[in-house]
Amino acid sequence: MNSLEDPRIAAVLEDLHRAARRDTRVFLRALPSVVAGLLRGRGVVDSAKPYLRDAFIPIDAAQGRVLYQIARAQGARRIVEFGASFGISTIYLAAAVRDNGGGCVITTELEPGKVAGAQANYLRAGVEAEIELRAGDALETLRRIDGPIDIVFLDGWKEACLPVLRLLEPHLLRGSCVLCDDMKPFRRTLKPYVDHVRGNPGRYVSLELPLGDGLEFSVVV
Numbered sequence: 279m280n281s282l283e284d285p286r287i288a289a290v291l292e293d294l295h296r297a298a299r300r301d302t303r304v305f306l307r308a309l310p311s312v313v314a315g316l317l318r319g320r321g322v323v324d325s326a327k328p329y330l331r332d333a334f335i336p337i338d339a340a341q342g343r344v345l346y347q348i349a350r351a352q353g354a355r356r357i358v359e360f361g362a363s364f365g366i367s368t369i370y371l372a373a374a375v376r377d378n379g380g381g382c383v384i385t386t387e388l389e390p391g392k393v394a395g396a397q398a399n400y401l402r403a404g405v406e407a408e409i410e411l412r413a414g415d416a417l418e419t420l421r422r423i424d425g426p427i428d429i430v431f432l433d434g435w436k437e438a439c440l441p442v443l444r445l446l447e448p449h450l451l452r453g454s455c456v457l458c459d460d461m462k463p464f465r466r467t468l469k470p471y472v473d474h475v476r477g478n479p480g481r482y483v484s485l486e487l488p489l490g491d492g493l494e495f496s497v498v499v
Contacts (some may be wrong), residue, residue, distance in 0.1 A: 281373035281405075282346060290403040294366045295339055337433065337459060341490045342370040345431065348455060349374030354428035355381030358449075360416045360442045361434025362387040365396035371431065372405035386412045386419045388434075416442050426451045432458040440471040454498040456482070461492030468494075 281287055337345070349357060349371055355378060357371050362385040375381040387393045393413045400406040412419035416434060420442065427449040432439045439458055450456070456475065461468060475484040475496040484496035 279377045281377050282343070282370070284373075284404075287369065287373055287403045287405065290399060291339070291342070291366065291369060294364060294369075294399060297364075298366065337367045337370075338490050341459070341493060342367060344487070344489060344493070345457070346370045346374045348457075349429055350377060352428055352453070352455060353378050355379070356423075356425060356427050357381070357383045357429040357431065358420065358423065358427050358446060359383060359385035359431045359433070360420070360439070361385075361432070362396045362411060363392050363433070365399040367431060367433060368396065368409055368411075369399065369403050369405055371429070372400070372403075372408040375408045376405065381408065382410055383408055384410045384412065384420070384423065386414065386416045386434075388413075388415060417445060420445055423449050425449070426454070428454055430454070430456045432456070433460070436460065436464040436467040436471075439468065440474055443471070443474070450498045452498055456494075456496040456498070458494040458496075459490065459492075461486050461494050463491055 282291075345367060348354075354375060357375060359368055359371060362368050368383055368385045371383045375383055385396075387396060390413070393411065397406075397411060400409050400411070416438060423446065427446060430443065430446055430450070432442060434442070443456060458468065458471060458475075461472070472484075472494065475482045475494065479499075481498065482496045483499055484494060487493040487495050
């Protein structure tokens with residue numbers, strides 16, 4: 279069984295990937311603010327943040343299929359995602375959980391507009407039963423996790439990826455997988471994260487997969 283071939287899910291993912299290609303327009307609108315912010319000593323992300331509420335900033339289709347494959351190979355039943363955005367990655371993960379016999383993708387999103395958009399997309403794809411969307415700051419919304427986690431997918435604000443991982447680590451067992459997106463554009467910001475997953479060989483085996491903007495793939499050993 280492969281739910282990615284389900285016409286309903288496939289159509290929604292195709293629509294969302296097409297819509298995400300308009301992110302370029304969002305970034306162009308943000309450019310003057312970014313330049314002005316840099317001149318004032320502000321960071322790029324802080325300067326662009328008001329515009330990013332309209333941006334998908336998603337994984338691409340190849341990354342989505344890899345997430346699905348990893349979750350299927352692992353038989354994942356409980357997956358935690360940091361940064362739902364408009365729900366593209368969550369749908370790939372929920373399809374895998376469904377095909378594994380059921381379970382839950384617990385995801386979290388801070389931006390209210392994206393929360394509403396993601397919920398609508400889950401309903402359109404018919405995967406809402408496999409998803410628990412928690413609105414708010416991930417460091418608060420993810421404090422309660424009932425049971426072990428099979429996979430963690432980190433795709434929210436990059437400064438928060440390591441704190442979120444540390445919050446979830448008590449729920450990771452041997453063989454649990456952790457994936458963190460956007461390694462290339464945020465190499466400096468994510469350095470403490472990379473140091474953590476690569477600098478603890480007794481805890482993780484980790485490397486960067488050449489997918490999208492770089493996907494750090496770690497396995498708990």
